[in-house]
Amino acid sequence: MKDYIRIGAAQGFWGDRPDAPVDLARHGDCDYLILDYLAEVTMSILQRQRQRNPDLGYATDFPKVAGSLAPCLKEGLKIITNAGGINPIGCARAVLAELAKEGLEGVKVGVVYGDDILDQLPGLIASGEELQNMETGEPLEGVLKRVVSANVYFGAAPIVDVLNGGAQIVVTGRCTDTGLALAPMAHAFGWPLDDYRLAASGTVAGHLLECGAQASGGNFSADWESVPDLARIGYPIAEAYPDGTFVMTKPAGLGGMVTQAVIKEQIVYELGDPRNYISPDCVIDFTSIRLSDDGEDRVRVSGVRGGDPTAFYKVSMAYKAGWRTSGTLTYTWPDALKKARKAREILEARIAHLDLKLDDVVFEYLGVNACHGSLVTIPDEASINEVVFRVAVHSMERKSVERFGYELAPLILDGPPSVTGFAGGRPKPKEVIAYWPALMRKTAASPVTDILEN
Amino acid sequence: MAENTRRERLLVIAHARSGDKGDMVNVGVIARSEAAYPFLKKVLTAERVKAHFGELVGGQVERFDMDNIGALNFLLHGSLGGGGTVDLRTDAQGKTYAAAMLRMELDIPESLLD
Numbered sequence: 001m002k003d004y005i006r007i008g009a010a011q012g013f014w015g016d017r018p019d020a021p022v023d024l025a026r027h028g029d030c031d032y033l034i035l036d037y038l039a040e041v042t043m044s045i046l047q048r049q050r051q052r053n054p055d056l057g058y059a060t061d062f063p064k065v066a067g068s069l070a071p072c073l074k075e076g077l078k079i080i081t082n083a084g085g086i087n088p089i090g091c092a093r094a095v096l097a098e099l100a101k102e103g104l105e106g107v108k109v110g111v112v113y114g115d116d117i118l119d120q121l122p123g124l125i126a127s128g129e130e131l132q133n134m135e136t137g138e139p140l141e142g143v144l145k146r147v148v149s150a151n152v153y154f155g156a157a158p159i160v161d162v163l164n165g166g167a168q169i170v171v172t173g174r175c176t177d178t179g180l181a182l183a184p185m186a187h188a189f190g191w192p193l194d195d196y197r198l199a200a201s202g203t204v205a206g207h208l209l210e211c212g213a214q215a216s217g218g219n220f221s222a223d224w225e226s227v228p229d230l231a232r233i234g235y236p237i238a239e240a241y242p243d244g245t246f247v248m249t250k251p252a253g254l255g256g257m258v259t260q261a262v263i264k265e266q267i268v269y270e271l272g273d274p275r276n277y278i279s280p281d282c283v284i285d286f287t288s289i290r291l292s293d294d295g296e297d298r299v300r301v302s303g304v305r306g307g308d309p310t311a312f313y314k315v316s317m318a319y320k321a322g323w324r325t326s327g328t329l330t331y332t333w334p335d336a337l338k339k340a341r342k343a344r345e346i347l348e349a350r351i352a353h354l355d356l357k358l359d360d361v362v363f364e365y366l367g368v369n370a371c372h373g374s375l376v377t378i379p380d381e382a383s384i385n386e387v388v389f390r391v392a393v394h395s396m397e398r399k400s401v402e403r404f405g406y407e408l409a410p411l412i413l414d415g416p417p418s419v420t421g422f423a424g425g426r427p428k429p430k431e432v433i434a435y436w437p438a439l440m441r442k443t444a445a446s447p448v449t450d451i452l453e454n
Numbered sequence: 455m456a457e458n459t460r461r462e463r464l465l466v467i468a469h470a471r472s473g474d475k476g477d478m479v480n481v482g483v484i485a486r487s488e489a490a491y492p493f494l495k496k497v498l499t500a501e502r503v504k505a506h507f508g509e510l511v512g513g514q515v516e517r518f519d520m521d522n523i524g525a526l527n528f529l530l531h532g533s534l535g536g537g538g539t540v541d542l543r544t545d546a547q548g549k550t551y552a553a554a555m556l557r558m559e560l561d562i563p564e565s566l567l568d
Contacts, residue, residue: 041539135476214471221552222469222486261469261484264523268482270473271527274518287522321540360535362542370543371550374508375557392542434540437476 005188007181007205008237011035011081012212014042014059020212021065024235025072027251031188033069034180035081036210037062043149043174044318044433046085047118057087058171063094066169070102073168080159080180084171086149088113089450092171096454105454110162112172114448115152117315124444131315131438143436146320152440153314155280156202157193158447159183165451174316178206178279181238189242199282200306201244204289207277208248208266208301209238215248215266217256222265229255245302247294258297280313280442282306312439321434322359323401326392327408328366330421333385337378339416340365340389346415347391350407358404360394388421394432401429459561467566468494470552474538477531479511479548481555484525490566491524497560503528506558510551528555 008030010021014037021033037059050057062083069077084091092109099107117124121144125131131140140147151174159170160183170183182202185191191198208215215236217227227233234254240246250258267289271277274286283306290303331339344363351358364370366388368378378384391408395401405427412419464483467490472481483498485491504515513532520527534548535541545551 135478219471221471221556222484261486264484264525265469265471265482267523268480268484268520268525268527269471270475271480271482272475272529274520274527287520289522291523321536324542326542360542364544366544371545372554372557373510375506375510375554390544394540394542432540435476435537 004239004241005031005184006237006239007032007034007184007209009034009209009212009215009235011037012210012214013037013039014061016212018061018065020235022068023232023254024251025069025077027234027253028237030077030237032078032080032184034209035062035065035079035083036177036180037081037083038085038174040316040435041318041433043086043151043316046087047149050087055090058085058091058094059083062091063098066095067098067102070099070104073099073104073107078168078184080170080183082172082175082177082180084111084113084173086116086151086173088171088173092452095169095171096452100454107169107454108167109452110165110167110170111450111452112154112158112162112170112175112447114446115154115173115175116150117152117445118147118150121147121150124440127444129440129444131440134437134439140436140438143319147317147436148320148433150315150317152445153280153316154447155179156183156186156199157281158449160186160193162449162451163187167451176206176279177210178203179281181206181209182281185240193281196282196306196308197304198244200284201246201304202240203279203281203284203306204286204301204304205238205240205246208263209236211266211269212236213256214269215263216250216258217262220262220265222261227255227257231255244304245300248299248301250297252297258299260291260293260299263291263299278310280309282309311442313442313445315438315440317436317438318433319436321432322394322396323398323429324392324394324432325401325405325427325429326390327405327427328388328390328421329408329411329419331387331389331416332418332420336384336387337365337368337381339418340387342416343389343411346411347407351404354403356395356404357397357400358393358395362392364390366390398429405429457563457565459563460567461559462562462567463556464558464560465556467562468556470555472548472550472552472555474534474547477534477537479530479533479551481528481530481551482525483528483555484523487566488524493563493566494526495519498526500528503555507554510554
């Protein structure tokens, strides 16, 4: 019997390649696939979908993906995903229906929920949870009426519970991405979750896997041109051992690459204080991570140290924060940049003339310096062939944003020449959803688990 | 005797990845060689990084050293106009701040450039 398990990361976000899970399962010799669908803003979108239709509120891609994996499920593959969003039970039912269509009966789907605390916010606040913004310290009262989603980040424990209960597929709500990877290790190796050294190792594996192919050669800054076959990039795999060490690798038959440089870039991704990486399962010291080569496309990770978890869960809330819109026009040679600057001047004058209540206006010259601003020196303006002029505005009032949307297209007839690229109609107001991170005592929420079967 | 140096971009001796954390961007800068890491620790001070980014960083810059992987992690506070879903810019999540960091020009010892 082999003494390791292979965990493949088959989706880095909702919108990742739809055929990646099947590719990874077929070529990666994986025991588990983990799929991450939830970004911070996703929960608010899902809340609205469920408000319109109570059967929705989950990542609707996932049931189809599960169906496409039916042959692998027959061979024993296990799948863990946070695709449940704010309706994990609905998602699990859709998965079972999809599997039934593929002729697969008797699959146990574990469900983890209890993270959606939107309806409980008033009660939680009354009981003393302040839920102040952990970045700015602001009290929640100011935005409470505009909150559209509120979810606790649970860790690995409830996922381990349903895996131990025989689940082959696990669908969660808002669990940490790292918990999706730690849980199968704890389940397969019988790790006690209060062994924080082991929990820390599994969490580091989860951190490396959570953005899919960013750990196997995608978005690689050191030497992107040397990465083989990005069109069929193999998503990353953690080959985990009972002692807590693991090897980062990828399917041999697919593109991409796994080197120490690739893994280092993912170690630092979205990292705060490296000595104090906080998950609900433990606190990890990322300066303890040791990397070593272990053959082609194999990097061994060891030495990870961790300590006791904190007494708090992180809560992620989303609230309505006004309206925005944006649009672009393309100016060409001669004097492309000069014309785009003139377009800006005209729009500024129009905003003043119409007395639009805009609290933020951004002008950008794509192709020139939109991303790096004043860090860019423009050596020879006359040689610039094309500039995409972009404008974006924000207001707390919908009508100001809507009125501004009428101002872009007229520049084609009313403004500087050699302009094109206005298509798709007037820019329309879109509601802005802002993010409110907070902490809540762990005693104030508990995960709920269930196992469904067809 | 002082070693000869050449004016080059940070890109030549380091690689990097950036991402958003609320209103903050983090940029992890990784030495391309073991020899380059002590030099990066010496010259890439938080103050220098703050000055380099100019108007792209509204708040303070913090640096954390990761000797284990030869990397420096910078937290650029107040860089995303209220956060990645609110910021109006094309790069609302600071994804290209890593590349912006690597633009930095430095007097680099020739021994690190071979």
